[in-house]
Amino acid sequence: MNLVQTVQQLISILTDVIPNYEDDFWSADTELFGAIAEFDSMAIVTIIGEIEEQFDVTFDDDDISAEHFSTVASLADLVFKYSR
Amino acid sequence: MINIKAEFFQGTQGKLFRLIRRPKHVQAHVLYLSPLFEQANQTRHMFTRSALNIYTQGLESIIFDHYGTGDSEGELTQASLTLWQQDIIAQLNEIKERSALPIILSISLSAALLLTHEILALTDGMILVQAEFNGKRFVQQFKRLALAAQLNKPAVKDPLFHNDELAIAGYVMKSQLLSQLSEQKIEKLSTIKQACCWFEWQATKSDLSPARAKLYQRFKEVLASENSPCHFYAIEDVKYWQSTEFEIAKQYLLDELHGLTTLLPAINGGTIGSITGSSSGVNKC
Numbered sequence: 001m002n003l004v005q006t007v008q009q010l011i012s013i014l015t016d017v018i019p020n021y022e023d024d025f026w027s028a029d030t031e032l033f034g035a036i037a038e039f040d041s042m043a044i045v046t047i048i049g050e051i052e053e054q055f056d057v058t059f060d061d062d063d064i065s066a067e068h069f070s071t072v073a074s075l076a077d078l079v080f081k082y083s084r
Numbered sequence: 085m086i087n088i089k090a091e092f093f094q095g096t097q098g099k100l101f102r103l104i105r106r107p108k109h110v111q112a113h114v115l116y117l118s119p120l121f122e123q124a125n126q127t128r129h130m131f132t133r134s135a136l137n138i139y140t141q142g143l144e145s146i147i148f149d150h151y152g153t154g155d156s157e158g159e160l161t162q163a164s165l166t167l168w169q170q171d172i173i174a175q176l177n178e179i180k181e182r183s184a185l186p187i188i189l190s191i192s193l194s195a196a197l198l199l200t201h202e203i204l205a206l207t208d209g210m211i212l213v214q215a216e217f218n219g220k221r222f223v224q225q226f227k228r229l230a231l232a233a234q235l236n237k238p239a240v241k242d243p244l245f246h247n248d249e250l251a252i253a254g255y256v257m258k259s260q261l262l263s264q265l266s267e268q269k270i271e272k273l274s275t276i277k278q279a280c281c282w283f284e285w286q287a288t289k290s291d292l293s294p295a296r297a298k299l300y301q302r303f304k305e306v307l308a309s310e311n312s313p314c315h316f317y318a319i320e321d322v323k324y325w326q327s328t329e330f331e332i333a334k335q336y337l338l339d340e341l342h343g344l345t346t347l348l349p350a351i352n353g354g355t356i357g358s359i360t361g362s363s364s365g366v367n368k369c
Binding site: 016017018019020033038040041042043044045046048049050052053054056061064065066069 | 122225227228229230231232233235253293294295296322323326327328329331
């Protein structure tokens, strides 16, 4: 899976967890942490769980940082790093 | 009109709040095991929908709050895994004392971590809803809530612990409770003999995720024999327990009824009355 595909799959996860945005809201540049009200700790952990299940990766707890969860692209970079 | 009764059941250490919906002609009893912590809040509305769903088919539902949670007595800090399990056993025994009809457990998400041999021995069937049998993973995810909550705050050394208690996402508990939960795994249930329905959320035409596929495979391995059939349902619907919005999984409610049409005859050898339901996708494992 390449980075573009990773972004698409991440957006699919995000729209499931945070369904009250139109499809065109989501892109690689969409800001997450601090920018979306629903992107709280519960949503973050839910998304981590879904990523780990769907990508068959295991995050380190140190990966839970504002930097990694700042945008869809930054999160995709993190997932891509683990899934390569 | 629905015949519903709210009551307090005397549990092992305190009274447990229960809602019982009892139809006129009961065919079986369904005891709903609430999942743990925030998952209990995220699933309660679907428990209610499910209970109403099965009521129409002559199934009595019992929904209760674990000790130290919801409207039951006690504090979460006084709860333990063993206590919660004893409370489940007490309720199963109470049902058996008043009825010879089948008892089915409805087990959603982390509620699977509560299962023991003794609990299963008192039941005739299981409805497993995206069951989580991996205690270590569940506890890791739960602890991550505390880490995620610290993202926009100054770093605090080990924010979780205060003496022997933990505070995560507003839930204060003994650290021992999470230790007990983290030790739970499917291998502890080495002889599952109950007929069951396994409901798994997955997109159409897509495979199970590797982690879920591994868990389901392990579950199949611990099924005792061909005499304990398990019907697998792929649910293509909203993961209501994850959504930040209030969601109803309508396909699950339909398939749940279908699952019961297969479960009860398997338990009773075909002697139970008929239940009507249709399904979009089921496989026998």
